[in-house]
Amino acid sequence: MPAFSLEPEQTAWCAELRALAAARLRPLADQGQPGHVNRPLLTDLGRLGLLERLFTSGALDLCLMRESLAQACTEAETALALQGLGAHPVHAHGSPAQRKHWLPKVADGSAVAAFALSEPGAGSDAAALALAAEPDGTGGWRLTGEKCWISNAPEADFYTVFARTTPGAGARGVTAFLVPADRPGLTGTALEMLSPHPIGALAFDAVPVRADDVLGERDRGFAVAMGTLNLFRPSVGAFAVGMAQAALDATVDHTRRREAFRGTLKDLQAVAHQVAEMALRTEAARLMVYAAATAYDQGAPGVPGRAAMAKLLATETAQYVVDTAVQLHGARALRRGHLLEHLYREVRAPRVYEGASEVQRGIIAKELYATAHDQEAR
Template identity: 85%
Template sequence: GAGSDAAALALDAAPDGGGWRLTGEKCWISNAPEADFYTVFARTTPDARARGVTAFLVPADRPGLTGTPLEMLSPHPIGALAFDGVRVTPDDVLGAPDRGFGVAMDTLNLFRPSVGAFALGMARAALDATVAHTATRTAFGGPLSGLQAVSHQVAEMATRTEAARLLVYAAAAAHDAGEPGVPRRAAMAKLYATETAQYVVDTAVQLHGARALRRGHLLEHLYREVRAPRIYEGASEVQRTIIAKELYANREPTA
């Protein structure tokens, strides 16, 4: 139920001896219910928002843990998990108790550029297909590429794709090098690459015409696949919030 407000997560971790009992439900979980282990964030301190969350590594065969797959627009391995008094111990804790939110944010700083790379691959595939199609498809006495209305759209697709590539590579390099500003750069890479992929794939469909909507066509597949990355690992609106927050927090004071 928390969605983008991750600090509001409600999975309860009640003290139980030297450990905890997890009770509640989680939805939109990657690789559920097929995974062997789950990284689970639960509330160990009530009403503490981000400061009361603990991260656990929970084996899928732990008693009380069940899951069901969810049928999505595109066939991502996504499911829901139910926790019925699932016992976890200090050995299952990732990081430290009540410090799990930091674990989550550090993980997102790594995965947001990787989501950008995933989106970049879709944009590049759509662009390559469009260049090939418009160079060979004839209409109005010549190839589609001879029409300025078409060639300028392809140029825009290529420019945005290249800009997204540079942002993704820069964010990944900054993370690997431990440079400052990683949260902002990771958010920029994820935001721009996923929004660009949506634009490029949609434009590619338009330039291909009806054939792109036929089941089994590359662009039909990409059109379904490209929508999710703008939501998971932080929706585009969340990325803009992170970028703005980082900019204002690090601005130079005025005299």
């Protein structure tokens, strides 16, 4: 399939998702409490079969789901994405027993998943994490330390936790564990954030984990984390594109109706050119997201760099588009409950999570220099 076009069936599916999100998921989202897991919304995502598709679809389909949902209901998009982020390591690296126990519950929305990588002192520098996994003498470990900025915490039912099993080994000494939320010594607190989705901190006080809680191999957890992020980074870009498109659509509608200066706003060249710029950047970001996702699905080289480019361009673009939309709408867009007021709070976080924009630039540069070195070596 060409990287820069969608099949008619995909286009129709996206339209169906947007309609479902507006008519069925938006009312459930409105009934939820900001900053908390919306379990009825997750249940409905499960009934619609969208959560199960997290484990049966490729990267492009994941992007199409996230972009389509984001245009009509960012809460539904985020609920779906967080389930995927927390459970993908189980799907990709879990044992048959782990997969059998947890994945059906994630797919029907009855179990909430979370991806616990970041720490107070190890956000962008994921290899510097310090949560200690200390041997307990019986073949298991005790986890001691903290995690912070964890989406779905502290309300998740299980966490994919990354802990240091080999001190001083950097990225090579990290192991991924599946940790149920009811393990003794595991506690959490909610954090009040600008964006409305649930985020919290976790405290590990000698939390017991066993050999059969390991995801993948011991000391290979960093690869589990990066593999998950390589899949989800383009789809973070898709989330951003969906928000940008929603802001653009609202702006086109507003500027063609709003009367000002003996005409409508669209008749002012300064306004029309800003709207054109919004559309240009949104479409460019969309194409880069689709290209990165297609490269992932095809196993093409340079996926980390492509994924980083897609997330970087799309999230920075969405920030620009939403901000410009607010400016063109004026004070009405700042009123609590307005679509753009909601998007303005939502759009800021994606430039930080799953690797801040500066981290993405670092990944892109690293890939460029590595490619140049390889070519020179040949």
